[in-house]
Structure formats: structure tokens, C-alpha cells
Amino acid sequence: MGYRVLTGEIAHETNTFSVVPTTMEHFRRRVFLTANEIPARRLGTRSEFGATFEAAEKYGWTLIHPVAASANPSGTITSETFETLAGLLLAGADGGIDGALLHLHGAMVTENYQDGEGEILRRLREKVGPDVPIVVTLDLHGNITEQMAACANALIAVRTYPHVDYYERAWQGADLLQRAMAGEIKPRTVIAKRPMLRGLNGGRTQIGPMRELIERGAALEQEGRALVVSVCSGFTAADIHDIGPSVTVTTDGADPTGQAIAEEFMDYAWKTRDYLSVSNHTIEDAVRHARDGEGKHERPLVMADVTDNPGSGHYGDSTNLLRAMIAADLQNTAFYAIFDPAAVQAAIAIGIGNSGTITMGGKHDPSAGGGPLTVTAQIVTLSDGKFQTFGPMGGGVWRDYGPSALLRVGGIEIALITNNGQAVDTAQLTSLGCDPTRKNTVAVKSNHHFRAAFEPLSREVITVNGGALGAMILRDAPYKNVRRPIWPLDPLA
Ligand SMILES: [Zn+2]
Known part of the structure; x- marks a missing residue:
């Protein structure tokens, strides 16, 4: 009997300075798919869902996929829109689940919540209890929060900008989730930030500190010193408390190594905060x-x-x-x-x-x-x-x-x-x-x-x-x- 796994996508990068509120109509114009519409559009593509469907096949999961929604970046999401999307996703856990592999962005702001993703994860955690593993893929432009790190077991951000590794990151998340559901590992995630509005070269991964930290993080994963190291440059067009670059580290169980790595990486991000590889x-x-x-x-x-x-x-x-x-x-x-x-x-x-x-x-x-x-x-x-x-x-x-x-x-x-x-x-x-x-x-x-x-x-x-x-x-x-x-x-x- 395979594991029951909840998956879904709610992705929005919210520019709180835009005068255009984001509604369901904005999602419908880009991506708003429910249930069986999702495999019809995503099977066989090199997308996050493409990888997740393949992983479900490989591991014999019963996949619950209530919603895929993403809108072009725009203004603050209305409460009604957020509740509609979050409600659809969370209802997927109603029959009980063994794990969740969610595809979020990390810079979603709603009328009621500065940390939209954190609120989704808080509600899901409350619903499924402390022992069900929740793994989340993210955009490296997410403004990652303590709440997200605390409510999810693992946060896996893309490692390329332009973002061309959604598929690979979703597979990484799927493999990790399978091990966690099987009881091989108990992933825990910690976060470090600095008083920085921006930095890490705006997330550009061709050159500079962003690239260096991503490469060092991948090496630590290879050496087995961490399960996941995610480096996010953040998103500056968001007037929120938790703005700015972050490093999250996922270890097996609570392990002080994770926080030490995250702090050391953020020290470097702080030291290089002025670095910018482009000028207009x-x-x-x-x-x-x-x-x-x-x-x-x-x-x-x-x-x-x-x-x-x-x-x-x-x-x-x-x-x-x-x-x-x-x-x-x-x-x-x-x-x-x-x-x-x-x-x-x-x-x-x-x-x-x-x-x-x-x-x-x-x-x-x-x-x-x-x-x-x-x-x-x-x-x-x-x-x-x-x-x-x-x-x-x-x-x-x-x-x-x-x-x-x-x-x-x-x-x-x-x-x-x-x-x-x-x-x-x-x-x-x-x-x-x-x-x-x-x-x-x-x-x-x-x-x-x-x-x-x-x-x-x-x-x-x-x-x-x-x-x-x-x-x-x-x-x-x-x-x-x-x-x-x-x-x-x-x-x-
Ligand atoms: Zn991005």
C-alpha cells in the first residue's frame, strides 16, 4: 500500500507597491487547474509537477493534487483569493496523508498575511500534526521566514536564475519526502537572516556570492553534512517585516550543525551585500x-x-x-x-x-x-x-x-x-x-x-x-x- 501524498502549487511573487490587487482572475489568466486537469497539462513536462508525477509513479504513491495555481507577479493578494486557494489545497489533506510535497514561491503577501506561504504551512501543520513530513520547493526570490522553516520539514529553493531547475528540485524534494515517510530520516529546518533588505547579487547565479554559496551548499549535501542547503536572495518589492536574503539548512533531526552552516553562509552574504554584477x-x-x-x-x-x-x-x-x-x-x-x-x-x-x-x-x-x-x-x-x-x-x-x-x-x-x-x-x-x-x-x-x-x-x-x-x-x-x-x-x- 503506497503512501498518500498531498501535492499542489500556489505560487505568487507579490509586489506590495503595485496598485493592482491580485484576484482569482489573475490566477485564471496564468495557471488555475484543479484535480485531473493538472496531470493532463503537466505530465511529461520538465516542471515541478512533471517531476512529482514521475516520483509518485516510481515510489507507488497515491497522489492527491487538488490545485495548481500561479499568477504573474502583481499586487497584494485579496483575502478572498487566498482563502479560496489555501482552502482547496488544505482540503486535500482531509482524508489523512502520509506526507506533502508542495510547490510554493516564498514571496506571497495577502491582505491578512505578510507571509502567505508561512500561513499555508502553519494551517497544514496544524491539520496533519507534528509527525507528517512536509517538503516544500521554492523560488530563490522568496522572502523566507521563521514560520516557514518551523512548519515545514524541508525547504528546497531553485539554484538557478534564470530558474531552469524546477524539475530537479522537485525530484530532490520527492526523494527526501520518500525517505522521511519511510522513517529513515527526520528532517528539521533552521534559518538564518541578517538585517538586509537585499543582497546576494539579486539572486543571479552566474557569478558572485550567490553562486559561491549555492555551490558550497551543494557540496555540503554531497558530503552528507546537511540534507538540504537553500540560499534565497529574497524579493525587494515587498513591504514586509521578513524581507531579505536567507539561508535555510535541513538536517536529520535537530542538529546544531544546521544553524552553524546557515549563520556562516549569511555572514558571507552580509560581507558581500554591496556586490552587484549588473549596471543599467x-x-x-x-x-x-x-x-x-x-x-x-x-x-x-x-x-x-x-x-x-x-x-x-x-x-x-x-x-x-x-x-x-x-x-x-x-x-x-x-x-x-x-x-x-x-x-x-x-x-x-x-x-x-x-x-x-x-x-x-x-x-x-x-x-x-x-x-x-x-x-x-x-x-x-x-x-x-x-x-x-x-x-x-x-x-x-x-x-x-x-x-x-x-x-x-x-x-x-x-x-x-x-x-x-x-x-x-x-x-x-x-x-x-x-x-x-x-x-x-x-x-x-x-x-x-x-x-x-x-x-x-x-x-x-x-x-x-x-x-x-x-x-x-x-x-x-x-x-x-x-x-x-x-x-x-x-x-x-
Ligand atoms: Zn524568481
């Missing part, structure tokens, strides 16, 4: 650089506006960069994207091949990244926005950006989308008939995830300060709830 260009510099390169190269310059990154809960409709690109009359250029459902409808009304006037973007907060932009455009493509991911991050999972259009304004092809999302996959452009590999310049809205798919095809990558919501948070630091003192808001030795 101004819009003027970026556009000039793009124009200077025209006709000289076979591969595109990829430039990313990191201040209007829908992947960090920014609005995705900032127009500053696009306005400057049009003014400079850039040629053979692609732009992804302006999130504006009404503008898509205007494009549909104009029709493929026709030209017309469209006003797009700048609608959420014109003071953050520029107001609405009016252009005369030709409609090149219209699409329902559904396609299978191609690049390393998507795992072959289908995505849905809603009704979408490709416009041509001079030498620039502009994607308009109905469901907000950052540029992470070349299929976001190719599904609209735009081949990024043949462009001189490809502009995207993304902080770092775009690199997985777009850096290999580029001649050069630069990041741009487009003056949108991300720039405002950095400049104004409008935090009220973070614990104080904290670096870099307060002077700390």
Missing part, C-alpha cells in the same frame, strides 16, 4: 547603442528594461523606452511587450494588414515609466496568445498571454498582450511571426530571466533603466513594514 544604461545610451549597431551585425543587441519587469510585479505597460526607440526610428527591431488588453482589441478592430491609430500603455501609472503612447501602426499578426514554450525555462508547458497582436511602426515590431508577462521564451515572439534571431535589436521587459532564452542568440545584452515602477521603488524606498534597522535604509556597521 540610460534610455538615451541604450537607444544610441542600438542605432550605432544597425547594419553591422548578424545577431541582435538585446536590451532589457529592468524597471518595468512584469516578472517582478511591475505594470508591463511603461512606454518610455518604446517612445525613445520610435523617436530614434530604429530599424529591424522587436519590442516585447506592452500589456494592454484594450489596445489589443483596437488592433483586432483594425484587422490584419490594415493600418490605424492605436493608443497603448501607460495606463496603470503614467508617472511610472510614461503615459499612453499613440501611434499609427500596421497590424502584422493577431493571435489567441497560446503556444508551447520553446526555451529552457518553460519546460515545454503551454502558456497563454491572451489575445495578442504584433504591430509595425516604422522599423519596429511591437507585441501587444492581454495577459501580462515578462519575456522569457523566444516563442513569445515567434508565435506572433517575429523572429528575434534576425533582428538588429530586441527590446524586452525583464530583469534577468530573459537571459536564458535571449542571451544565447544575442550579440550583446544590456540592461536599461526605463524609469518605471522598479526605478521608483529603488529611488523612493517607500517601506513602512520592514524590520529596522536594515541595510541599506539605515546606517549599520
